[in-house]
Amino acid sequence: MAHQVHAYHMVDPSPWPLTGAVGALLLTSGLAIWMHFHNMTLLALGLILLLLTMYQWWRDIVREGTFQGHHTPPVQKGLRYGMILFITSEVFFFLGFFWAFYHSSLAPTPELGGCWPPTGITPLDPFEVPLLNTAVLLASGVTVTWAHHSIMEGHRKEAIQSLTLTILLGFYFTFLQAMEYYEAPFTIADGVYGSTFFVATGFHGLHVIIGSTFLAICLLRQVLYHFTSEHHFGFEAAAWYWHFVDVVWLFLYISIYWWGS
Amino acid sequence: MAAFGRFSQVLLRSSLTQTRRQLSAAAGHGEQSGKTWKILTFVVALPGVGVCMLNTFLKEQHHSHEQPEFVPYTHLRIRSKRFPWGDGNKSLFHNPHVNPLPDASKSQTQEHCANRCKHFVLVLISASQQLLRKRGFSLWFSANH
Numbered sequence: 001m002a003h004q005v006h007a008y009h010m011v012d013p014s015p016w017p018l019t020g021a022v023g024a025l026l027l028t029s030g031l032a033i034w035m036h037f038h039n040m041t042l043l044a045l046g047l048i049l050l051l052l053t054m055y056q057w058w059r060d061i062v063r064e065g066t067f068q069g070h071h072t073p074p075v076q077k078g079l080r081y082g083m084i085l086f087i088t089s090e091v092f093f094f095l096g097f098f099w100a101f102y103h104s105s106l107a108p109t110p111e112l113g114g115c116w117p118p119t120g121i122t123p124l125d126p127f128e129v130p131l132l133n134t135a136v137l138l139a140s141g142v143t144v145t146w147a148h149h150s151i152m153e154g155h156r157k158e159a160i161q162s163l164t165l166t167i168l169l170g171f172y173f174t175f176l177q178a179m180e181y182y183e184a185p186f187t188i189a190d191g192v193y194g195s196t197f198f199v200a201t202g203f204h205g206l207h208v209i210i211g212s213t214f215l216a217i218c219l220l221r222q223v224l225y226h227f228t229s230e231h232h233f234g235f236e237a238a239a240w241y242w243h244f245v246d247v248v249w250l251f252l253y254i255s256i257y258w259w260g261s
Numbered sequence: 262m263a264a265f266g267r268f269s270q271v272l273l274r275s276s277l278t279q280t281r282r283q284l285s286a287a288a289g290h291g292e293q294s295g296k297t298w299k300i301l302t303f304v305v306a307l308p309g310v311g312v313c314m315l316n317t318f319l320k321e322q323h324h325s326h327e328q329p330e331f332v333p334y335t336h337l338r339i340r341s342k343r344f345p346w347g348d349g350n351k352s353l354f355h356n357p358h359v360n361p362l363p364d365a366s367k368s369q370t371q372e373h374c375a376n377r378c379k380h381f382v383l384v385l386i387s388a389s390q391q392l393l394r395k396r397g398f399s400l401w402f403s404a405n406h
Contacts, residue, residue, distance in 0.1 A: 035342075111336045112336055118336060118337075119334065120332060120336075120337050129317055131313055132313040134313075136313075139302070139307060139309060139310050142302050143306065145298050146295065146298035146302050149294045149295035150295050152294075158299065162299070178354075183356060184356075184359070185360065186360075187338075187352035187355070189337075189338060190339070
């Protein structure tokens with residue numbers, strides 16, 4: 001049996017970083033080829049490879065942490081730093097799209113009619129579905145906090161209930177946004193208004209779906225007794241990510257839906 | 262801004278709480294927090310969602326479902342490159358009822374709307390006729406028995 005005189009995790013060799021990199025390359029180049037030559041092969045290949053990589057890599061991490069005991073306190077600290085840095089990078093990602101929105105909306109060009117919203121655009125009423133969406137996400141922030149406390153206090157059933165409620169609220173948001181997208185009188189091709197609106201809210205929606213998936217995995221793990229009241233970093237990471245998604249929505253709502261209408 | 266504060270609070274609180282739990286013998290004070298958030302969920306958060314749902318529903322009813330006049334502005338309905346699906350002219354969430362195409366005139370969406378409405382009205386009429394017939398029969402039945 002191998003012994004180590006330190007608390008850190010020397011990870012076993014793994015093929016997933018390589019398959020992930022190849023998958024990312026195929027996905028990006030496949031996207032470009034689909035846009036220009038209308039062929040989906042590379043895109044589909046890249047997507048499948050990336051999904052398989054994510055499934056297997058994260059499955060390995062769960063095995064290493066939950067069953068093999070590699071996630072000692074210093075290792076967990078490193079994972080916390082990692083998640084915080086990742087979320088920070090996502091903040092900067094969205095910052096770019098907010099920059100684009102404010103660049104175009106603070107000084108609307110003559111081609112748009114010199115006004116914002118541009119001439120001919122009927123924006124969505126911020127006090128209808130967008131307000132409901134805000135309430136849904138804020139509520140999900142409350143339920144995910146309830147879930148966290150339930151886990152810490154060892155209340156298994158309540159943890160499952162509150163986590164399920166959080167995920168359902170996430171699905172409800174996605175459903176409402178999809179309806180809004182279909183009912184909107186403007187499209188992504190409606191000038192810079194359409195571009196900024198759909199790219200910013202679209203990427204946000206993608207992050208809601210990612211966040212809901214992460215929470216769903218946590219629900220599965222909670223049901224399978226992976227989490228203890230002291231050690232449940234996977235859940236904490238999911239909760240942080242979910243709060244981040246909520247905050248991005250609040251900025252979107254105030255900037256694009258409310259001020260921009 | 263308040264949400265940001267809350268966000269960072271949660272971040273710090275989670276690691277702090279864990280440390281506190283590890284140091285304290287019994288997590289007596291912890292028992293309360295879960296209950297607090299449960300109460301917040303059912304008394305504030307979910308009713309808040311319900312109120313907003315009601316508000317949306319009521320506002321929807323007040324809507325006039327008229328379409329704004331179609332003007333073929335050059336800064337809208339841009340088609341500098343085909344969409345990579347279908348005929349390349351319709352956006353991903355294209356709704357013929359509210360999204361006029363670049364080559365459209367006012368009549369296109371209105372016509373489509375009129376056809377849809379006609380169809381809907383016809384279905385409604387036939388359904389209500391069937392219902393009345395059934396009702397009529399049941400009334401006659403109860404009157405004679």
